[in-house]
Amino acid sequence: MADPMVVSQPIFTDAVLDPDLPTPPGLIDPTGRPAGKRFDVYRNNVVTSLIDAMQTAFPVIHKLVGTEFFNAMAGVYVREFPPENPMLMFYGTEFPAFLSTFEPVAHLAYLPDVARLELARRQSYHAADALGFDPQTLVDMPEDALLQSRFDLVPAAQIIRSEHPIQSIWHHNMIDNAHPVAPHGETVLIFRPEFDVDAALISPSIAHFLEHIQCGETLETAFEQTQQIDNEFDISNVITMMISTGIINKIKG
Structure with a gap:
């Protein structure tokens, strides 16, 4: 030929x-x-x-x-x-x-968002490796410096918002003995702590906060912006979650 x-x-x-x-x-x-x-x-x-x-x-x-x-x-x-x-x-x-x-x-109607979730999981799997963040860095930082710092998130971290229960649908179809799918929207954080992709349901306010962080805003600004939609937003719990999921790549002053 x-x-x-x-x-x-x-x-x-x-x-x-x-x-x-x-x-x-x-x-x-x-x-x-x-x-x-x-x-x-x-x-x-x-x-x-x-x-x-x-x-x-x-x-x-x-x-x-x-x-x-x-x-x-x-x-x-x-x-x-x-x-x-x-x-x-x-x-x-x-x-x-x-x-x-x-x-x-x-x-x-849920099909496109389920596809978005599957695409995000695949992109997370193939994303560049993280630098290897040391949580002790946060412990050693003065509070004022921490609030003015900017967090660089790992390339594998992705946020998917949907009006449909996309994570529950994925879980129900991919994991044995999964719980029934509840009829409500879900916001999902995709991350890759080591070699395997994982996902966690997060609140819209946490997603709002992380999106501001991804845009390069300081921790303080992201917190203030999130408080406008959730005045009970707990930043300490979110930072703990960021550490446990391994989505912090590095801290920039």
Whole structure:
């Protein structure tokens, strides 16, 4: 088969992802004949491998809608969003947004946010390692200096807010003997304390505080901003939680 770059990259890519398109002109087999059948096999293998990658990346979505429907839906996604990165572990970034506009799943309003959670877990798994924060640093800091400091969170830390019980849905489908799913929204902190990704439910006020920290604001400013929505917000408990989950990368003055 000829090098696809000799043909035309856009034409070749379109033909690979769309079975209704003809074999691109100029493709030949080792004997010099048109590579129609060989190209059909190649095209099928490419799409199948991408659908398999989507199943691996979004196991809960796959389980919720079933294999037959998922494969058909993933086939539509693959053709609309071909991979831009040769590493398939990063494929599927646009899938949550795709689900929010995919009419056949419009009645499953929680599906896009569950996909966001699965994507965040995968991104956390592949995120850069943390520097190795020493909690003793906090103990040794004067209170005034601590309040004026800025926390750099680890790359693996992510916050997902949803009006749906996304963590409970994930847990119910991925963990044996999980508790039933309660009908309320959940806010989830994704973190990777060592090698495995973990998740914890957090309050909207904690999420608000951490988001201000992620934006580079001082501990004092983040605390004051959070008190505006929760006047009982306990900053000491949150710092303890940040240490226990290992989401502090370093402290900047």
